[in-house]
Amino acid sequence: MGLFKAPQPVRVEIKGNPLNCIICRHQGFHRRDVQINKLSLLTPDWADPVAVCYECDNCGYLHWFMPK
Numbered sequence: 001m002g003l004f005k006a007p008q009p010v011r012v013e014i015k016g017n018p019l020n021c022i023i024c025r026h027q028g029f030h031r032r033d034v035q036i037n038k039l040s041l042l043t044p045d046w047a048d049p050v051a052v053c054y055e056c057d058n059c060g061y062l063h064w065f066m067p068k
């Protein structure tokens with residue numbers, strides 16, 4: 001009877017390549033946009049300091065991507 005329905009995992013493609021979890025080879029992920037303002041002190045040229053990470057729906061491993 002959960003009030004909050006768990007989001008469905010999605011399949012992800014990176015530049016036309018299907019993303020498989022590097023740990024367990026799973027193909028379902030949850031997307032998270034992550035602010036990295038605090039890290040931007042090291043690289044102040046970043047215009048949009050948001051990274052994208054995909055959390056494996058099976059093992060929880062985070063796959064990080066920087067915007068291109």
Ligand SMILES: [Zn+2]
Nearest residue numbers: 021024056059
């Ligand atoms: Zn996994």
